[in-house]
Amino acid sequence: MTIPQMNPVLSVRDLATSFFSQRGEVQAVRGVSFDVFPGEVLGIVGESGSGKSITAMSILRLLKASGRIKSGSVHFDGQDLTALDEADLRDIRGNRIGMIFQDPMTSLNPTLTVGEQVIETILRHRKATRAEARARAVELFELVRIPSAAERLKSYPHEFSGGMRQRVMIAIALACDPKLLIADEPTTALDVTIQRQILGLLKDLQSRLGMAIILITHDLGVIAEVTDRIVVMYGGLVMETGPVRDLFARPMHPYTRGLLASVPDLRDETHRRLTPIPGSPPDMAHPPTGCPFTPRCPHAMRQCQAALPPIFGTGHGARCWLHHPDAPSSFTSSSGGEVSAQRRVRGPSS
């Protein structure tokens, strides 16, 4: 999907979320901005501690008691979700924004049949009779391809396999025709053949129902498979963003390049040594000044430690001083990357 001209479904601006404990403040998200457009799949990729899941939890305001949104806004359907009260939020969660998580077992109530849980969701948000809600539940189970749908409504979560439970979660998430679905590592706990089934299902549902999806994952393969646009997060910040093909073909940020280089290439039969990123991710209780990737970056300059770079580039951009208009061009030319001189490079995008 190239730079869409329509209005975004969701607009996140300068979102900052921290967790507070006796040991101090952990700055999980430190000023994140992105848009999600109708009908697109936006992938948020990052490693543990990058802030990707906390970003999602902040959008839905599902933070633990110790977490607090410090600043920024989340506009959805003309409303700022950060300013809504709990009652209005409940009307949005599970209704206009659906959500699925990594572990369906902890998200489902083990003491209720799955049918009851789907029906409950429908009745909470829609004016419908029980019979209508039940009919809709059967329809939803068929939509997510649970065999013998009507029969399976009577089952309890433990009677389902992991893959089937995730289908139940998707059915619940779609119960009220959401405009946006947030899926946080939806296939991470599943086996690879089941993952393929669920990803195929999500893609198919997305094109049939036309909703937008935010897919959060650490898996570059999953990201490449199903998303249209990507946000790469590291140290609580967006490091790079762009259309999926462009970003994989011409990664601009040294972190993105490092990530792509550290996974083995299945088509490579020479078994050359892997290229890891040295060091480990930053401790967000003491985030480094400047660019958080500096200590691990092969291109680090004095400037990187001194000041956090803005995102350079439009459409496809990266938070890296190497892409400053005045930066030497060795990085981009030597490694085959392309930040074309013709492209207008400007300050912080969005």
Next chain:
Amino acid sequence: MTTNPTASAMRHFPLDGGGREGVGAQAPGQPLVSIHDLHKHFITGRALFGPRPILRAVDGVTLDINRGETLGLVGESGCGKSTLARTLIRLYRPTSGSIHFDGTDIATASERDLVPFRRRVQMIFQDPYASLNGRMTVRDLIAEPLEIARIGTPQSRTAKVHDLLARVGLHADHANRFAHEFSGGQRQRIGIARAIALEPDLVICDEPISALDVSVQAQVVNMLEDLQDQLGLTYLFITHDLSMVRHISDRIGVMYLGRIVELASNTDLYRRPSHPYTQALLASIPVPDPTAARPAAPVVGEIPSPLHIPSGCRFRTRCPIATDLCAASEPELRDIGGGHLAACHYAGAAPPQPAA
């Protein structure tokens, strides 16, 4: 593969505790481990009437592990790969079958007779947060195997710990810290230092990188490869990561419902997957390339319960080419050419038309 062909000749790892007590004679031509028709069944739950159900976690595995190689073992959750590893190191007593380690059958050996064996086989676990005692310093964690084996003096053990820390890329001054002060990748390095402290022959790596971040996984894999070259280690590498297993393994076994369904050299398996299950697995790998072609879900359904293993071929309930023959008779793991083993009636032959 980066395995150095002279790896076994380079086995010079100064051990201050004297010689190794071998279990059986060193026979270089023979596999280090030879597993034959191994079964591990668990009796589970309760049945009101009739016999209690039997969970056949490992259900007839025959497998050799050669000296100095990395044997990858892949399969989905519930396929029995971890149970196989735990039975192999005798955390579980096998239900039947034999496990020859360096010529000696350890399947039925007593705990006492297992003592020398236990020094020679070590394990690296998946979760570096759960597998290290939080109340012990790194020095004590790494020295513990040496203490249990009564090797060296406290001073020589400390020197050894420093040597091990250097081998796994940590500093000597890390020795006095506790595990919680380290990142996941560093903790896994501590776990690896512990595992190699006794200079084992075989290291079983059970999902050693699954809990680590992508950028750190490659660090640990490179280090495992270096240690193999330096110490002549043999690895059994258990994982569900089909990209990484290809990178690290010399040979790969694919498990399904308690059995090996295909076993081949790394290149052969990925070039010529011959069991429909392997084909499905490989086709399901998410490739980090948005332009790659993606087959639709290659298999339907999910792995059946090991409490109710299907008759005949255990994959037939999900197999796109299953026939009546598959329900009637269980295919043997057979050589379909060049040492490539597959347990499918139709492997190596033209596949039958899909059953209606």
